[in-house]
Amino acid sequence: MNLPDDLKYTKEHAWVTTNGKTVTIGISDFAQDQLGEIVFVELPEEGEEFSEGDAFGVVESVKSVSDVYAPVAGKVVELNDPVVDSPEIINDDCYGDGWLIKLEVSDASQLDELMSAKEYAQFLKEESE
């Protein structure tokens, strides 16, 4: 399982990286592996606002359909359009080219609630027990 140390994670298997007031969000290696081959991605519109825990998008694989939840509250400032046309990018490179959206964070303190790679690994271990 590839869980980069420089990212933050959520219990809903999203990853987050911070760049000033903006965060980039994607789904974790665990999530893409559990989903299997992703065949469809639905992203929000630019400018849409989400509260923490809101579903902002959908990923669908041959196995199942899952909502993707906003790790923190914010406004969508950028979308990764290529993953909509080629969802397999998420399977191939979930932490790189397979990112989903960028949010302008409205409450930076929510970032402190996210898990480190180590905490997320522990969470996954408990989940699979």
Add this chain to the structure above:
Amino acid sequence: MSTPNPQQRGVQFDELLSFEISKEGRSSASLPVTTSSKKIPSQLKRTQPARLPQLSELEAIRHFTRLSQWNFSIDTNFYPLGSCTMKYNPRINEEVARYTGFSHVHPLQPVSTIQGCLQLMFELEKYLAEIAGLDAVTLQPAAGAHGELTGVLVMRAFLKAQGNPRKKILVPDSAHGTNPATCSMAEYDVVQLRTGPDGRVPASAVAKAMSDDVAGLMMTNPNTLGLFEKEIKEICDIVHSKGGLVYGDGANMNALLGQARPGDLGIDMIHYNLHKTFTTPHGGGGPGSGPLAVKKHLEKFLPIPRVIQKSDGTYDLEYNRADSIGRVRAFQGNFAMMVRAYTYIREMGPEGLKKATELAVLNANYIKAQLKDYYHLPFGEGTMHEVIFSDKKFKETHVTTLDIAKRLMDYGFHSPTIYFPLVVFGALMMEPTETESKEELDRYCAAMIEIAKEATTNPDLVKKAPHNTRMRRLDEAKAARELKLRYQF
């Protein structure tokens, strides 16, 4: 034609599409020359003929018969699809459903001419009410999820009549996907309850989530892990104490017939899947039927028309029910399925149904005992009619549940349900039902054990399966990404 496969038994050929067999001018039927075409307004008339395949009758018969021979069904092989109760559909059901008194009637006939049909519906409602330990039944819903929606609409109507329909419904994370979907359809928000470490919903979780804003709880018992929800009575009491209702998902009723009654456990309403529990055809052989049983105080909200017996003993359809949620289906529902389920219940009798449940539970436990040393068993205790394993033991060789499912086809079995319930990663959910013999279960378990060994010693064999089927492994992702939904002329 495909390349002959030496391991393939019998003769099976690739089949061209009917459009590809088509030859200009061939036809299976001669239609009379129409004399009424002048009455059709000119803007509605076709400017060119419909692009239909042109086949002689023999070509059409052979084409569809050959396609039908590719079918995998309960009539050809074992089908341990968990949560689906793929039991044998007795032929007596088919015989009775074809009685002309049942098959040659029209729903708009005067009720005086369909007394037998109404009597059958009236009695079937009584039987289903008795089995559920509830008071009234509607046979109208066309399938399980439709029964759920009818139930939640009844829940909404009941609460609305009390002044507040409320906003949320509690649904455990092990629930069938139809449960949260039903809530959304009925405009309720879903609050997910987490399964406890023993695979069951703890009453404490319900107590914590229950409030005056919660309309009720949807609960499957036994749940999708095949385990009986032991705290069901306490859970129902908690929901009732806050004025909510408990909806039972009856998908797993095959584990309870004659053993326990949902109504006695505190459940307020439950749907049946006649196509699971009561041996009416399933899947493509359907249609389904999802009757809803409710407690007395919910009866007035059931869909109209209601089948009633009048004081002179005759039967009638009653439409005048002010509190009814209205119709949920045209006419009376899928009537021919009611005939089959009625036949099954009458054939089996109370003792027979009880015995069927016992054998269904025994068969699932037999599979569990045979396979537990070879597959990871996340919840070991209290297995009822279905048993859930996972692919966890094969992490090292990266053989997954999907690979195991594909490999099973090489041995002549349908796959179990895979990747469900979601609370078990890589779930393999097996439900043998009561209608399989010990020999068939032994053959299945032997195949599963062989695959477990292959997964360790020869993982590539499993990962590239199936090898013996007409088609090899299909590219499911490509099929979903590049949808081709119509013939390209």
